[in-house]
Amino acid sequence: MGKPNITFRLYAITGENYHPGRSMVSVMEQAIRGGADIIQLRAKDTSKRELLAQAYALRELTRRYDVPLLINDHIDVALAAEADGVHLGQEDLPLAEARRILGEDRIIGISTHNIAQALEAQAGGADYIGVGPVYPTGTKPGRQAVTTDYVREAAAQVRIPFVAIGGITLDNVDAVLEAGATRICAVSAIVGSDQPAETARAFKQRIRAYNAHGASASSLKQVLINGRQEWTDAVTIAGLVEQYGLGAKRIVVELNGVILAREAWLHTSVDEGAKLELVHFVGGG
Template identity: 65%
Template sequence: MKEFRLYAITGEQFHPGREMLEVMEEAIKGGVDIIQLRDKDGSPEEILKKAKALRELTRKYGVTFIVNDYIDIALEVDADGVHLGQDDVSLTEARRRLGNKIIGISTHAIEEALLAEEQGADYIGVGPVFPTKTKVDVVDPVTTAYVRQVAERIRIPFVAIGGIKLSNVDEVLAAGATRICAVSEIVGNSDVAGTCQAFLRKLEGAGASHAVDR
């Protein structure tokens, strides 16, 4: 998969009155590398419609497009891949159906991260780092200690996620993360593109710091 630094997930509940496509286009213009469609409440027909629109948008800008959970929809719209949780279809089954498309896996403990790597995940999500209200039934925060574990032991790309804001992202980067995912902080902001650019400046600053440390 293409290298990435900033990953955004749809969250329409955070921008009432604004169109999803408008918000996600602003995120892309701000520098987001990956867009994920996550919709836990819509009907399959509604999600398919959104997926088609986002596929068109991401293709226009050359940005990676991931669908959360729905393998059939990802295949139908020719998304670049899917993101799966621990309770979703197995990675082995997903790989059988998706071939060489991208498969990301949410992880909350080092054992899950190691298994995902062993089974051939293309990247893993590491979180929730901090408390988050983006998802219902979310697991307890894994804290930056888990980010540090993954940075030390996992070789495939990982993205830190969960409650990450501009005000606390420095802690996550200091723990070894080089890729960040944010939801409400990006899509719920009045200046979506500016927020993305601010995250990227922090990522670039951390990258320079890590280079000096080495």
């Protein structure tokens, strides 16, 4: 299996305690129909066997809708259910060990609560990070909210995808988006809603509205730059070079094994999956 592209905008997490009397699969299906484009199975107080059964059921659902499925904490369940990856907390298995077990074809997300943790996860090869809890939340009782200040820090310094999470509702999501988030995770606001599809749709519309003023979901591309997976909304090679602050410097650009003349940069597009080498020459004397 190949690793799914991380192009999600609305991240939904299971929470059976928020919808008593309704099945997890039916609630998550409504969330997907409303616009959730990645699902995480999180069940802290469930036996491993029951968790695996839930994972199998959600795997069938998410395959039908072509939506990635992640498992919270349990790498063994993720492997058994053929999930697309895992989401790990700061106290879970270290990222390097998780990657060794899961390989490069599965997504690994990491919860972070400050910029130091975010940059460590990025350097360690996380595919995305969670930034939160932005507001107090019942899913993380007792944990201090990081506020939108941390969202702003992440937007300014983190170069891998990040998703804002924790206490986010339709009443406060605009403030989170204004702080620089382009991906939102909601738990109780969606799965606890009487109409999960309508609530998810409302979240997705807000996200799209804010993204329309910056990089839209469809414009973000994952490329390989100097051996590292990076995200960019650059349209041309010239734009990409400018994004990296190299426009005025002596550099050579190699695209998919071919060296590009500088005059071709403006007319050469940056496509999903492109492999680039940016070599900066430093003069001496």
